Amino acid sequence: MAALLEHTQETIAMRVVDALRDDIITMSLKPGDVISESDIAARYGVSRQPVREAFIRLAQQGLLLIRPKRATVVKKISPDGVRQSRFIRESIEVEIIRRVAGQPTDDAADVLTTLIADQEAASAANDSRRFHTLDELFHRTLARLAGVEYAWQLIDDHKMQLDRVRYLTLGVSSTQRAIAEHKEIAQAVAKADPAAAELAMRAHLARAELLLNQTINDFPDFFE
Amino acid sequence: MAALLEHTQETIAMRVVDALRDDIITMSLKPGDVISESDIAARYGVSRQPVREAFIRLAQQGLLLIRPKRATVVKKISPDGVRQSRFIRESIEVEIIRRVAGQPTDDAADVLTTLIADQEAASAANDSRRFHTLDELFHRTLARLAGVEYAWQLIDDHKMQLDRVRYLTLGVSSTQRAIAEHKEIAQAVAKADPAAAELAMRAHLARAELLLNQTINDFPDFFE
DNA sequence: GCCTGACAGCTTCCATACAAGGCGGGCAAT
DNA sequence: ATTGCCCGCCTTGTATGGAAGCTGTCAGGC
Known part of the structure; x- marks a missing residue:
């Protein structure tokens, strides 16, 4: 039975955010690890765009560090x-x-x-x-x-x-x-x-x- | 003379973020105003993509409310x-x-x-x-x-x-x-x-x- | 042996096209 | 007159291709 008043739909970007955050907190992705939009996109079978948006969200939360034109790394703990x-x-x-x-x-x-x-x-x-x-x-x-x-x-x-x-x-x-x-x-x-x-x-x-x-x-x- | 050690470059998305945040805080964009990615993109002469990323950032800061498939509004003050x-x-x-x-x-x-x-x-x-x-x-x-x-x-x-x-x-x-x-x-x-x-x-x-x-x-x- | 510079391979960034869904106006049936 | 449906128009979401830039490698000159 689906929720009746469910009008906040799951977007792919949100799922990627949740998955990545879980990976980071559980140390499946370790501080200092280098990741790329393409990697994650391929891993989850989606395009780069939702992954990119997920990166932005997680970067604002202080879990990722986006280095323009270089790469994105899992932030080390300060x-x-x-x-x-x-x-x-x-x-x-x-x-x-x-x-x-x-x-x-x-x-x-x-x-x-x-x-x-x-x-x-x-x-x-x-x-x-x-x-x-x-x-x-x-x-x-x-x-x-x-x-x-x-x-x-x-x-x-x-x-x-x-x-x-x-x-x-x-x-x-x-x-x-x-x-x-x-x-x-x-x-x-x-x-x-x-x-x-x-x-x-x-x-x-x-x-x-x-x-x-x-x-x-x-x-x-x-x-x- | 350009800055010598400037290696945090301004991206278009960042400029849009700053411009929009200023518009919102100075009430140039009023709470309840409806905006769309296309509007802002046209206003600044850029594509939708950087604007979209700016929306995501501002939404996480609680200034915008993105309503999927409907529209994006300037959040009213709670x-x-x-x-x-x-x-x-x-x-x-x-x-x-x-x-x-x-x-x-x-x-x-x-x-x-x-x-x-x-x-x-x-x-x-x-x-x-x-x-x-x-x-x-x-x-x-x-x-x-x-x-x-x-x-x-x-x-x-x-x-x-x-x-x-x-x-x-x-x-x-x-x-x-x-x-x-x-x-x-x-x-x-x-x-x-x-x-x-x-x-x-x-x-x-x-x-x-x-x-x-x-x-x-x-x-x-x-x-x- | 050491330094220098071109270059290949990677990254993020931006632009564009298409897909999916909400909303409202017009229209037809009751 | 009212109600319900349908269809454009709008929105955000996703996919993909190319542009700009950083990094390390490797060949060539000294």
């Missing part, structure tokens, strides 16, 4: 860029958690605890991919509760750099510890304690810094 | 979008000012007072366009002092919506008041008082809210 992306994310998420904890709605705490329960299930099942999804959902839900879901979309865009790092260390991160930190955040929200919520959120996000430094050592070629 | 852009900006700028005031460098205060002096000169000369430039420079300088200039670039991208609003009310805003607020911020930095700096910055940014509501009343057709 440690300073990742650091500043983290700064942006922390700025926004701290402001979000302050709002949520400062003016908690009735069901806020319930929604969060439900999500945490799901995360525990995923962790118990050792399903790290599903846990990652639920982790994102946790943070996006906080943005929704603060009434700034669009802000999360922004974070999402500029967090792909960090996602590449994360993928390199998949399985390393301790889901148990993340869950404990989520609980701490949720409790601060339940108690309507913005200061405690802010501290818990900052501690939660700070862990990514270690991950970055470790990854730079393990995969120096992927960084600039 | 009040909620502007509100959330402001939220993002406030989150980041508050974090920036905290850092700058928390770990002030020796010359930070000097640089800021110099900038404020320039602003007073521009204000005295009634040069509102120059004042606007100096206003942006003030905030970008704070980002630089905090070591997160890239973050300001992000704000810059997502603040075009607000710039359109600002252009509608050009000359209305009181430069004197803005300068006074800048002074307050600079003083808090000089005293290394993060809390006071945060309050001053929040107050400074809050003024934009009034501007928005007033503008919605004056130009309801430009908003969705």
Whole structure:
């Protein structure tokens, strides 16, 4: 059964964008790899035009670097860029958690605890991919509760750099510890304690810094 | 004499992007206006292809809305979008000012007072366009002092919506008041008082809210 | 042996042609 | 008079060919 009100049709260009982005984030296309419109077009059996448009989109998202008349390369990860992306994310998420904890709605705490329960299930099942999804959902839900879901979309865009790092260390991160930190955040929200919520959120996000430094050592070629 | 080390060449697509963005921000192209690739191509005497790529870029920046197989329209200004852009900006700028005031460098205060002096000169000369430039420079300088200039670039991208609003009310805003607020911020930095700096910055940014509501009343057709 | 310059092969960029689909006006049937 | 259909005209999407430019190679001169 096709969707009835589906009037945003899939164009070939969009499919190529999604496919390439997935390849890049999952490190199937590695930082520094050189690709060309013709290559990708041949690989997907389409013409060069949609591929070209996909390149433009991904270049604007900071995943590709188009060198006019020369070639297009998968952008290496900029440690300073990742650091500043983290700064942006922390700025926004701290402001979000302050709002949520400062003016908690009735069901806020319930929604969060439900999500945490799901995360525990995923962790118990050792399903790290599903846990990652639920982790994102946790943070996006906080943005929704603060009434700034669009802000999360922004974070999402500029967090792909960090996602590449994360993928390199998949399985390393301790889901148990993340869950404990989520609980701490949720409790601060339940108690309507913005200061405690802010501290818990900052501690939660700070862990990514270690991950970055470790990854730079393990995969120096992927960084600039 | 051509630039010697110019190896980032201007492509036609880039020129079209710049021209269109300027037209949109200065309201030469009004929210809701319908444009087509062929129109713009004919207007600039180029083919559809570069124009199409420009549309894609501007659509990703939220200035255009491409409706497949129908037409492309200049996006109307979303009040909620502007509100959330402001939220993002406030989150980041508050974090920036905290850092700058928390770990002030020796010359930070000097640089800021110099900038404020320039602003007073521009204000005295009634040069509102120059004042606007100096206003942006003030905030970008704070980002630089905090070591997160890239973050300001992000704000810059997502603040075009607000710039359109600002252009509608050009000359209305009181430069004197803005300068006074800048002074307050600079003083808090000089005293290394993060809390006071945060309050001053929040107050400074809050003024934009009034501007928005007033503008919605004056130009309801430009908003969705 | 070393330097220089032409050149072949690659890239992205632009122009053009065609395909697919939405929209509205005119027309016919009820 | 109203409703429903059909057909041009418009739009964006895709394909393809050629133009401009960068890079590395290789032959020729010193």
